[in-house]
Amino acid sequence: MTVQEKKVIAVPQVEPRTPIPIQNLRVAGPTPLPPEVLRTQSFPMLNHRGPEFAAIVKRVTLRLGYFFQTASPVLTYAASGTGGQECALVNLFSPGDHVVAITIGSFGNRFAKIATAYGLHVTRLEFPWGKAADPKVVEARLKENAPFRGVLITHNETSTGVTNDVQTLAALVRDINPEALIAVDAVSSLGCIPLEMDAWDLDVVFTGSQKGWMSPPGLMMIAASPRAWEANKTAKLPRFYFDWASSRKKLEVWQQPATPPVSIFYTLDMGMEMMLAEGREAIFERHRQAGNYIRQRAKAMGLHVLADPEYASNTVSALMKPEGVDSKALLKKLREQDHIVLAGGQDHLEGKIFRIGHLGFFSQADLDQVMDKLELRLHEAGFRG
Amino acid sequence: MTVQEKKVIAVPQVEPRTPIPIQNLRVAGPTPLPPEVLRTQSFPMLNHRGPEFAAIVKRVTLRLGYFFQTASPVLTYAASGTGGQECALVNLFSPGDHVVAITIGSFGNRFAKIATAYGLHVTRLEFPWGKAADPKVVEARLKENAPFRGVLITHNETSTGVTNDVQTLAALVRDINPEALIAVDAVSSLGCIPLEMDAWDLDVVFTGSQKGWMSPPGLMMIAASPRAWEANKTAKLPRFYFDWASSRKKLEVWQQPATPPVSIFYTLDMGMEMMLAEGREAIFERHRQAGNYIRQRAKAMGLHVLADPEYASNTVSALMKPEGVDSKALLKKLREQDHIVLAGGQDHLEGKIFRIGHLGFFSQADLDQVMDKLELRLHEAGFRG
Numbered sequence: 001m002t003v004q005e006k007k008v009i010a011v012p013q014v015e016p017r018t019p020i021p022i023q024n025l026r027v028a029g030p031t032p033l034p035p036e037v038l039r040t041q042s043f044p045m046l047n048h049r050g051p052e053f054a055a056i057v058k059r060v061t062l063r064l065g066y067f068f069q070t071a072s073p074v075l076t077y078a079a080s081g082t083g084g085q086e087c088a089l090v091n092l093f094s095p096g097d098h099v100v101a102i103t104i105g106s107f108g109n110r111f112a113k114i115a116t117a118y119g120l121h122v123t124r125l126e127f128p129w130g131k132a133a134d135p136k137v138v139e140a141r142l143k144e145n146a147p148f149r150g151v152l153i154t155h156n157e158t159s160t161g162v163t164n165d166v167q168t169l170a171a172l173v174r175d176i177n178p179e180a181l182i183a184v185d186a187v188s189s190l191g192c193i194p195l196e197m198d199a200w201d202l203d204v205v206f207t208g209s210q211k212g213w214m215s216p217p218g219l220m221m222i223a224a225s226p227r228a229w230e231a232n233k234t235a236k237l238p239r240f241y242f243d244w245a246s247s248r249k250k251l252e253v254w255q256q257p258a259t260p261p262v263s264i265f266y267t268l269d270m271g272m273e274m275m276l277a278e279g280r281e282a283i284f285e286r287h288r289q290a291g292n293y294i295r296q297r298a299k300a301m302g303l304h305v306l307a308d309p310e311y312a313s314n315t316v317s318a319l320m321k322p323e324g325v326d327s328k329a330l331l332k333k334l335r336e337q338d339h340i341v342l343a344g345g346q347d348h349l350e351g352k353i354f355r356i357g358h359l360g361f362f363s364q365a366d367l368d369q370v371m372d373k374l375e376l377r378l379h380e381a382g383f384r385g
Numbered sequence: 386m387t388v389q390e391k392k393v394i395a396v397p398q399v400e401p402r403t404p405i406p407i408q409n410l411r412v413a414g415p416t417p418l419p420p421e422v423l424r425t426q427s428f429p430m431l432n433h434r435g436p437e438f439a440a441i442v443k444r445v446t447l448r449l450g451y452f453f454q455t456a457s458p459v460l461t462y463a464a465s466g467t468g469g470q471e472c473a474l475v476n477l478f479s480p481g482d483h484v485v486a487i488t489i490g491s492f493g494n495r496f497a498k499i500a501t502a503y504g505l506h507v508t509r510l511e512f513p514w515g516k517a518a519d520p521k522v523v524e525a526r527l528k529e530n531a532p533f534r535g536v537l538i539t540h541n542e543t544s545t546g547v548t549n550d551v552q553t554l555a556a557l558v559r560d561i562n563p564e565a566l567i568a569v570d571a572v573s574s575l576g577c578i579p580l581e582m583d584a585w586d587l588d589v590v591f592t593g594s595q596k597g598w599m600s601p602p603g604l605m606m607i608a609a610s611p612r613a614w615e616a617n618k619t620a621k622l623p624r625f626y627f628d629w630a631s632s633r634k635k636l637e638v639w640q641q642p643a644t645p646p647v648s649i650f651y652t653l654d655m656g657m658e659m660m661l662a663e664g665r666e667a668i669f670e671r672h673r674q675a676g677n678y679i680r681q682r683a684k685a686m687g688l689h690v691l692a693d694p695e696y697a698s699n700t701v702s703a704l705m706k707p708e709g710v711d712s713k714a715l716l717k718k719l720r721e722q723d724h725i726v727l728a729g730g731q732d733h734l735e736g737k738i739f740r741i742g743h744l745g746f747f748s749q750a751d752l753d754q755v756m757d758k759l760e761l762r763l764h765e766a767g768f769r770g
Contacts, residue, residue: 008584011451015440017441020437023429025431027434030430030644030647044406045601047726052403063399119623210647216646238622240502241468258468259465261601263648263649273402276396
C-alpha cells in the first residue's frame with residue numbers, strides 16, 4: 001500500500017441547536033402534527049422484520065386501501081412525493097413509450113421531466129398556471145397525439161392551488177384508449193379531497209405522508225391497478241429501490257424489501273386512526289369549508305385567487321401578491337412577528353404569489369389567525385384592497 | 386362521462402393498536418434511540434424551505450462531513466441503505482460500464498444486483514460468507530478483469546458480521562486503475578468503525594440513519610469525491626429522485642430538491658451532538674470493545690462466530706446456531722420471555738445463524754443481558770457448548 005497524505009477533517013464549527021419554534025405552519029406540507037401523533041414519535045424503535053412492526057404495517061396498509069378506495073395493495077417507500085412520481089413511471093413503462101403528461105403547474109412539469117429523464121417519449125399538454133386541465137382540450141389533444149401508452153395527471157397542483165377533475169379526465173382517456181395507463185399524482189389531495197381509485201379506473205395513485213395524513217415527511221404510499229400490475233410485468237425501465245414486484249412480495253408478510261421508516265409508520269398509524277374517528281366524508285367537508293373560507297376571506301380583503309374558481313383547491317390556496325407589496329418581506333414579517341408560516345411561489349411565480357396550506361390537521365381558529373394577520377400585515381404594507 | 390359501477394371499499398376491520406414494547410433491540414438496525422433523541426421527535430414540524438430548518442440541515446451536513454472525513458458535501462435523501470446503493474450507481478455510471486462488485490454477503494450481492502438491473506456489465510468477485518475480501522485475490526482478479534470503470538465494496542457486511550479492509554482494498558484498486566470509481570457501502574459501519582473517505586481516496590461513501598447514528602430509519606447520507614463528481618457529469622444512467630447535481634445545487638441554500646424527512650433531521654441533529662460529546666475515537670473504541678466482548682462471550686459458551694477472526698465486525702456479530710437447536714424458537718423465546726430482539730440469518734444462512742447488533746446507542750449492561758440470556762436459553766434448549 002502506498003503511503004497517502006493524511007487529510008484530516010476537523011470537527012466543524014457550527015451554530016448551536018436552538019429550540020424549534022411553535023408556529024402556525026401553513027405551507028402545503030410539512031403540516032402540523034396533532035399531539036397524539038407527536039406522542040407516537042417517542043415510542044421506542046422496533047425490529048422491522050418482527051411481529052410487532054408487521055402488525056402496524058398490516059393495519060396501516062389496510063387502512064390506506066380505504067382512503068385510496070382501492071382493493072389493490074398499497075405499497076410504501078421511504079421517499080418523498082417526487083419519489084412517487086419516479087416510482088410510478090419506472091414500474092409502468094419501457095424506454096421510448098409514449099406518454100402524455102397533462103400539466104397545470106410545477107409538479108405536473110416535474111412528472112413530465114422525470115418521464116423524459118427516463119427516456120420516455122413525452123407529449124406535454126400544458127395549461128396556464130391557475131387553470132385546470134380543460135377536458136375538451138385534453139380530449140382533442142389526446143386524439144391528435146394517439147397512440148399513447150400512458151397519461152400522467154396531477155390531481156391537486158400544489159404550486160397553483162388547482163384541483164383537476166380527475167374523474168372526468170380519466171373517463172375520457174379511457175374512452176379514447178381503454179388500455180391507457182393512467183398515473184395520478186395525488187400527493188397533496190389524497191385523504192383530503194375525494195378520489196376513488198378503483199371506481200374511477202385509475203391505474204396508479206400515490207401520495208406522501210406529510211400532506212393530508214397528519215404525519216411527518218418520509219413515507220410515500222402508492223397503489224397500482226390490476227392493469228398496472230400487468231404492465232409492470234413487461235415494463236423495462238431499470239428499477240430496484242422503487243420496484244413494485246419485490247415490495248408486493250414482501251408485503252405478503254407485512255414487510256418491505258428495504259428498511260422502512262419505522263417512526264413514520266407510528267405516526268401514520270395514529271394519524272389514520274384519528275382520520276377514521278373524524279370520518280372520511282367529514283374530513284372532505286372540513287377541507288371544502290377551509291378552501292371556501294380562505295378564498296372568501298382573500299376576496300373580501302381584495303386579493304386575487306390564482307385558481308380558476310371552478311377548480312380551486314381545497315388543500316392549498318395561491319393568492320396573487322398585490323401590486324407594490326414585497327411578498328418576501330410580507331412572509332418574513334408573518335413568520336417572525338406572528339409565527340405564521342406561508343409559502344412563496346415556485347418557478348415563474350416566485351415573488352408573485354403566496355400560498356396557504358389548509359390540509360391535514362388544522363382548526364378554524366388556525367385559519368382565522370392566518371387571514372386576520374395577513375390582512376393586518378398587508379394593510380401595514382400599504383395595501384388597501 | 387360514462388356512468389361507472391361504483392366500487393366501494395369499506396373501512397377495514399383491523400386489530401387495534403397495542404403499546405410498543407420496551408425491548409433490548411439488538412438487530413443491526415433499527416437501533417434503540419437515546420431518550421434525548423426520542424424527545425426531539427415530539428418537536429413540531431417546520432417548513433423545509435424556511436430558515437429554521439436550513440440551520441438544521443447546515444449543522445447536520447457539516448457534522449456528517451466530519452464523520453465521513455470528507456471535504457465533499459454530504460447529500461441526504463429520504464431512503465434506506467438500499468437507496469444509497471442505487472444512488473451511488475445511477476450517478477456514477479452509464480449503461481454497459483464495467484464494474485467489479487466485490488461481495489462477501491447478502492448486501493454485497495444486492496449492490497451487484499442493482500448494478501445489473503441498471504444495465505451495467507458486472508463482474509462479481511465473491512468470497513465465502515464469513516470471509517472478508519482477500520486483498521491478494523482481489524488484486525489478481527482485478528488485473529484479470531481489467532479494464533473496469535468502477536469497483537463496488539462493502540465496508541461492513543451486515544449479513545455475515547464481517548468488515549472488509551477498505552483502506553487496503555481501495556489502495557490496490559487505485560494502483561491498478563488510478564481513475565477507477567470506488568463506491569463503498571458503509572451503511573452499517575460509518576460512525577462506528579474507522580473510515581476516512583478522503584484520506585483513503587474513496588469516491589462514494591453512503592450510510593443510513595438507523596445504523597450508527599442514533600436515529601430512526603428514513604434518511605440516507607451519501608458523499609462523492611471530486612473524481613466522482615467529474616464522472617457524474619457524463620454518467621448516463623437515468624435518474625431524478627437520487628440525482629446528485631440537483632441535490633448539490635439545493636444544498637447551497639441548505640435545502641433538498643424534494644421534501645426531506647424533517648423529523649429524522651431532528652434526531653440526527655441531536656444524535657450527532659451526542660456522538661461528538663462522546664468523541665469519535667471513543668465511539669470507535671466502544672464498538673471495538675463491544676465486538677470483542679460479544680465474540681469472547683460467544684466462544685466461552687461454545688458458539689462459533691461466523692466471521693473470520695481477523696475481520697470480525699465490531700457492529701454486528703453472526704453466531705452459528707448450534708446443532709440441534711431450533712434458531713427460530715430460540716429467537717422467539719428471547720423476544721417473548723426476555724424482551725431481547727436478535728436477527729436471524731439471510732438467504733442461505735436463514736435458520737443457520739443468528740445475528741446480534743451492537744452499534745449506535747448501547748451500554749455494556751445491554752450487551753451483558755443479551756449474552757446472559759442467550760446462554761440461559763441455549764442451555765434450556767439442550768446446548769452444553
